Amino acid sequence: MKIYVPRDAAALGVGADQTAEGIVAEARRRGIAIELIRNGSRGLLWLEPLVEVDVGGTRMAYGPVQAQDVAGLFDADFASGKPHALSHGATAEVPYLKKQERLTFARVGITDPRSLEDYKEHGGYRGLAAALTQKPADIVASVTASGLRGRGGAAFPAGIKWKTVLSTPGAQKYIVCNADEGDSGTYSDRMLMEGDPFVLIEGMTIAGLATGATQGYIYLRWEYPQAKTALEAAIAAAATAGFLGQNIQGSGKAFELEVRMGAGAYICGEETSLLESLEGKRGQVRFKPPLPAIEGLWGKPTVINNVITFASVPIILDRGAEFYQHFGMGRSRGTLPMQLAGNIKQGGLVEIAFGMTLRELLYDFGGGSFSGRPIRAVQVGGPLGAYHPESQFDTPLDYEAFAAIKGMLGHGGIVAFDDSVDMAAQARYAMEFCAIESCGKCTPCRIGSTRGVEVIDRLIAGENSAQQEAILRDLCETLTYGSLCALGGLTPYPVISALNHFPQDFVKPSRASSAAG
Ligand SMILES: Cc1cc2nc3c(=O)[nH]c(=O)nc-3n(C[C@H](O)[C@H](O)[C@H](O)COP(=O)(O)O)c2cc1C
Numbered sequence: 423m424k425i426y427v428p429r430d431a432a433a434l435g436v437g438a439d440q441t442a443e444g445i446v447a448e449a450r451r452r453g454i455a456i457e458l459i460r461n462g463s464r465g466l467l468w469l470e471p472l473v474e475v476d477v478g479g480t481r482m483a484y485g486p487v488q489a490q491d492v493a494g495l496f497d498a499d500f501a502s503g504k505p506h507a508l509s510h511g512a513t514a515e516v517p518y519l520k521k522q523e524r525l526t527f528a529r530v531g532i533t534d535p536r537s538l539e540d541y542k543e544h545g546g547y548r549g550l551a552a553a554l555t556q557k558p559a560d561i562v563a564s565v566t567a568s569g570l571r572g573r574g575g576a577a578f579p580a581g582i583k584w585k586t587v588l589s590t591p592g593a594q595k596y597i598v599c600n601a602d603e604g605d606s607g608t609y610s611d612r613m614l615m616e617g618d619p620f621v622l623i624e625g626m627t628i629a630g631l632a633t634g635a636t637q638g639y640i641y642l643r644w645e646y647p648q649a650k651t652a653l654e655a656a657i658a659a660a661a662t663a664g665f666l667g668q669n670i671q672g673s674g675k676a677f678e679l680e681v682r683m684g685a686g687a688y689i690c691g692e693e694t695s696l697l698e699s700l701e702g703k704r705g706q707v708r709f710k711p712p713l714p715a716i717e718g719l720w721g722k723p724t725v726i727n728n729v730i731t732f733a734s735v736p737i738i739l740d741r742g743a744e745f746y747q748h749f750g751m752g753r754s755r756g757t758l759p760m761q762l763a764g765n766i767k768q769g770g771l772v773e774i775a776f777g778m779t780l781r782e783l784l785y786d787f788g789g790g791s792f793s794g795r796p797i798r799a800v801q802v803g804g805p806l807g808a809y810h811p812e813s814q815f816d817t818p819l820d821y822e823a824f825a826a827i828k829g830m831l832g833h834g835g836i837v838a839f840d841d842s843v844d845m846a847a848q849a850r851y852a853m854e855f856c857a858i859e860s861c862g863k864c865t866p867c868r869i870g871s872t873r874g875v876e877v878i879d880r881l882i883a884g885e886n887s888a889q890q891e892a893i894l895r896d897l898c899e900t901l902t903y904g905s906l907c908a909l910g911g912l913t914p915y916p917v918i919s920a921l922n923h924f925p926q927d928f929v930k931p932s933r934a935s936s937a938a939g
């Protein structure tokens with residue numbers, strides 16, 4: 423009898439360890455032999471801890487299962503997939519999962535993240551096998567043809583970056599994975615690293631083969647201890663099996679990989695600050711050029727990509743660029759793992775081809791707000807993303823469509839707010855976030871964000887509002903055009919979108935009525 427209980431941090435946070443211990447103890451008490459597998463999360467976060475039982479090859483879902491529910495599940499004979507108040511039928515048939523198009527997350531929640539054998543049985547390392555038969559330029563050409571764009575936020579074509587590193591001479595080149603995942607409401611990197619670490623390792627190894635880089639680093643945020651454990655176990659298993667090391671699968675090609683922990687700063691997710699931090703320095707943005715692809719880590723040609731970007735590569739090499747290219751719309755090809763968070767009924771991970779609308783995501787998947795009140799605003803793309811009002815909910819999830827409404831998809835984080843939200847407070851929060859997280863290298867961001875908070879405070883207090891609003895807009899323009907990096911450059915997105923779409927929140931009712939009186 424196989425029982426699956428996630429070891430994912432989100433599941434642990436709601437008692438998955440206690441549930442797992444309860445299952446083991448109850449099975450022992452009843453003399454039932456079980457095999458307990460600690461899998462990744464399926465991404466149905468509102469059902470965590472989600473327990474699955476294998477019934478004749480079909481996995482049946484029960485959730486959320488707390489330790490105190492375990493005896494009742496055994497009484498109801500859940501081992502045979504029998505109904506129970508917590509049962510959801512076959513996991514694969516749960517609509518939230520069934521409607522998804524999981525390419526990058528194909529194995530997450532399904533396999534045992536600690537088992538290389540399980541990974542290979544589910545199609546793992548087929549991409550690397552294909553890459554080992556190809557010339558570096560052909561691997562790069564496949565990634566370019568797939569249309570894969572960076573999933574960390576800027577959506578730069580991965581193949582073009584790889585081509586630059588391939589064509590830049592260098593005795594030593596590096597592959598760096600950006601696993602800093604600092605955006606609010608995002609967790610796809612973490613879920614992937616905890617649930618299927620081998621796919622990231624495989625993707626980075628392919629990047630090494632494609633560009634001639636022999637050393638890789640995963641720069642992991644320190645808040646992800648479970649991901650660290652999962653990655654280190656997987657790296658050790660891959661090395662033992664000859665998938666990492668000096669002679670990958672007898673090819674004579676080398677690729678070594680290490681995990682390095684960040685110290686906890688949003689700016690260390692910005693690629694040049696990340697490199698500084700990896701080199702042991704304070705995380706501060708570098709001037710560009712030179713691009714990291716030409717002079718990156720320790721001045722050497724370096725590919726830096728996000729976790730999801732690398733993890734999308736194995737399937738491209740395995741199934742072909744055309745297969746991947748077939749998903750999506752416009753210049754946004756493939757799938758994006760969207761992460762639903764905030765005031766939402768069914769929060770979780772939704773991997774789907776680009777093109778679905780924000781409304782479909784919020785209501786067909788998310789089920790509307792958690793509070794049951796109308797969703798009033800949605801911040802898409804992390805703390806630097808715009809706040810979108812209901813009138814923009816029919817925008818398709820596509821990089822260009824969001825850019826056209828002065829927003830961005832970023833890393834796919836979606837944070838929903840109901841009609842009790844105060845958007846002036848949100849605007850202030852966005853500006854304050856910039857002030858707190860600024861690396862201090864350039865004046866518009868370092869000084870401008872602090873002055874910006876003061877201006878918003880005066881605006882909200884009703885002190886000469888028209889003038890304060892004009893100053894705020896002017897300041898935001900300076901931040902947009904004068905900042906060295908996107909922290910200062912994009913902070914105006916949430917601030918100005920709040921001001922433009924929700925101007926009434928910047929005029930407090932008491933002031934409005936006293937002004938009218
Ligand atoms: C302030 C700031 C924070 C960032 N944080 C992250 C992050 O946490 N993870 C990430 O992958 N990219 C982050 N980025 C984007 C990176 O600079 C870079 O574009 C990315 O690592 C490139 O990989 P990709 O092309 O695969 O997206 C951040 C950028 C800025 C300006």
Ligand code: SF4
Nearest residue numbers: 861863864867907910
């Ligand atoms: S915009 Fe802010 S975070 Fe970026 S370089 Fe300037 S001071 Fe640093």
